[in-house]
Amino acid sequence: MSRISAACVLLLLLCAGGPATAGTATRVLEGRVLADRDGDGRADRPREGIGGVALSNGRELVRSGPDGRYRITLRDGDTLLLIKPADWQPALRADGLPDIWQHERRKASRGLRYGGLPRSRASGTFVLRPAPAVHDPFEIRVFGDPQPKSALEVEHFRRDIVEPLIGRPARLGITLGDIVDDDLSLYPSMLAAMRRLDTPWLHVPGNHDLDFDAATDAGSLETFRAHFGPDTLAWEEPGVSVIGLDDVIYDPESRRYAGGLREDQLAFLEAYLGALPADRLVVLAVHIPLFGSFDAADRQRLFALLRRFDKVLVLSAHSHTQRHVFYGEAEGWHGAEPLHEYNVGATCGGYWGGLPDAEGVPDARMADGTPNGYATLMVEPGGDYRLRWTAARDADDPAMHLHAPKVLRRGAYPGVPVVANVYMADSDSRVEARIGDGPWQPMRRVEAADPVMLAINLADDAAGELRSFNRLPQAVDSTHLFMLNLPTDLELGEHRIEVRVFDRWRGELRAETRYRIADWP
The missing domain is CATH 3.60.21.10 (Metallo-dependent phosphatases)
Incomplete structure (x- = not known):
């Protein structure tokens, strides 16, 4: 950037x-915050006021009095904001957003491709209903x-x-x-x-x-x-x-x-x-x-x-x-x-x-x-x-994904790791792995590119035709990657790799994959 x-x-x-960009004109707005205890959302009927509610023009803060009334200065171009109190809630507008703001704009925006702000005057009236406990x-x-x-x-x-x-x-x-x-x-x-x-x-x-x-x-x-x-x-x-x-x-x-x-x-x-x-x-x-x-x-x-x-x-x-x-x-x-x-x-x-x-x-x-x-x-x-x-749309709700080789030669130098990308890990996270029923061993945190991401990048490079409308971005170093070199002195056959992370909010979470030990023909 x-x-x-x-x-x-x-x-x-x-x-x-x-x-506020439309001009320097100001007005003092007298508004009121009203209670909607029957839930009909209407402001055109007698209602009790709500005191102590904070409102702002984006710079200053005022609070409604015991009767719900308040005064605030608005510049042309300001947006009046109601700060929703914890025990009250606003109605939702027709567009689904909470009804907590009003624009103060004397003339509509000009010259903006996407329209900008329309002409609007803040009424100062807000209606809230009790929030669920x-x-x-x-x-x-x-x-x-x-x-x-x-x-x-x-x-x-x-x-x-x-x-x-x-x-x-x-x-x-x-x-x-x-x-x-x-x-x-x-x-x-x-x-x-x-x-x-x-x-x-x-x-x-x-x-x-x-x-x-x-x-x-x-x-x-x-x-x-x-x-x-x-x-x-x-x-x-x-x-x-x-x-x-x-x-x-x-x-x-x-x-x-x-x-x-x-x-x-x-x-x-x-x-x-x-x-x-x-x-x-x-x-x-x-x-x-x-x-x-x-x-x-x-x-x-x-x-x-x-x-x-x-x-x-x-x-x-x-x-x-x-x-x-x-x-x-x-x-x-x-x-x-x-x-x-x-x-x-x-x-x-x-x-x-x-x-x-x-x-x-x-x-x-x-x-x-x-x-x-x-x-x-x-x-x-x-x-x-x-x-x-x-x-997104993953019913298994994974906390991590693992990458490991499919096969290693028996007796080869043990320099090939299992890699765990633990999505919510940080520099203090405890991540461990074990092979089969062996002892748990700490995985080392590294800042490196995810091998799964690298493989996708290389497959896109090698393809003679476009594989997707947009490629995935080039892999960058991850801050939540952990590695453990896999042993090669095990018996021939398949071995389970199990990884566990102690998430600071969700507790112990696990994932597993497998690799195979084979002899060179």
């Missing part, structure tokens, strides 16, 4: 002034990079990801950007597909969700905001606050982008986080990971705002691989516990590439060998959490 200079970023912020852990579904670039790939997404989840609603869902691959006309079909999930869903933007013909960074998300709402948001459930942020800073002149945060977002975070108890789980959802090329100064400012919280989880996407990063003092994090970032794999995997299966859906595995799919964040009412990765 190319970077733009800090000076350029500052110039963009000064010119754009945050997300939580006594058990609840699920938050997490999609990284659906990223279709055609109607056919929207169909792949629907069949591969959405359909297996129909009838299994979660408490909340969130997509970590790159909802499409630059073709923003696909937004309505993506919304139509995801509406069937029957789950309130939040979206943060990615670098492929931009209006590339916008004149400013702030204006580059107008079409995204028209379909998915604000690019700065928060949502509360028992024990957890989920915060979504646009962390893609776009330079229209060079058409390049960088990972970082705007001043208005940092102001919002300071206002919102300052009111939260320190023992609450804070989940930050972004597109570009905080490691790598993310702006170092912005990361430190973010770390300073999050430091007082006991439990912080960052969910990012963008890389089309999967890894866990734990930040400590060496990285500038000074919280009581290491800060955990889970760089979530992509629902589109390797960009919807690879050989199609019997139903016509591509293999789509990622460059590090992880199968495409989705993540689940399981939250305990007290704020503790668990994570898991689910491979």
Whole structure:
């Protein structure tokens, strides 16, 4: 990813002034948050107000009074956000998204290929109904990079990801950007597909969700905001606050982008986080990971705002691989516990590439060998959490895949390994293997290319004809690969290889394969 200079970023912020791009006109809006205890969703009848509800214009925060009334200043181009309280829930709009925002736009966007924001005036009225009580852990579904670039790939997404989840609603869902691959006309079909999930869903933007013909960074998300709402948001459930942020800073002149945060977002975070108890789980959802090329100064400012919280989880996407990063003092994090970032794999995997299966859906595995799919964040009412990765449409729900030679010569140098790609492993994971009923031995963690992925790349290279519409990406080093050299001094015949991993959230998980010892003829 190319970077733009800090000076350029500052110039963009000064010119754009945050997300409001249509002008400098403001008005003070008097609104109200109302209780819908009978569930009819109507705002045109007498109702009691709900006090203490947080609302934001993307920079500042206000709270409703005991009668549900509040006042907030809106600039032309702002989006008014209601931060859903843990014990209340909004109705779903006609497009299936939660009814928690209203745009303030005096004139429709002009000159944008995909339309941008229509003319709209915020009413300030929101209606909430009581949320079901939580006594058990609840699920938050997490999609990284659906990223279709055609109607056919929207169909792949629907069949591969959405359909297996129909009838299994979660408490909340969130997509970590790159909802499409630059073709923003696909937004309505993506919304139509995801509406069937029957789950309130939040979206943060990615670098492929931009209006590339916008004149400013702030204006580059107008079409995204028209379909998915604000690019700065928060949502509360028992024990957890989920915060979504646009962390893609776009330079229209060079058409390049960088990972970082705007001043208005940092102001919002300071206002919102300052009111939260320190023992609450804070989940930050972004597109570009905080490691790598993310702006170092912005990361430190973010770390300073999050430091007082006991439990912080960052969910990012963008890389089309999967890894866990734990930040400590060496990285500038000074919280009581290491800060955990889970760089979530992509629902589109390797960009919807690879050989199609019997139903016509591509293999789509990622460059590090992880199968495409989705993540689940399981939250305990007290704020503790668990994570898991689910491979798309795989009934076996594998935690890993193994690669081993089919046959080795008896007495040969034992330098050929069994390789385990453990999808949710990190640098501290305990992974062991044994041959037959022999003793368990530790497998060594390596950063190398997955051999299964390499074999697919080589088969594509060697083929005289195209094997698929899109190839899978070239293999890259995986951070969750483990190896153990196989012995060759065993008796002739077949031997079982068993691998076990002690997953930090799911406990002991196993997989097995076999190899054969033979004599040279």
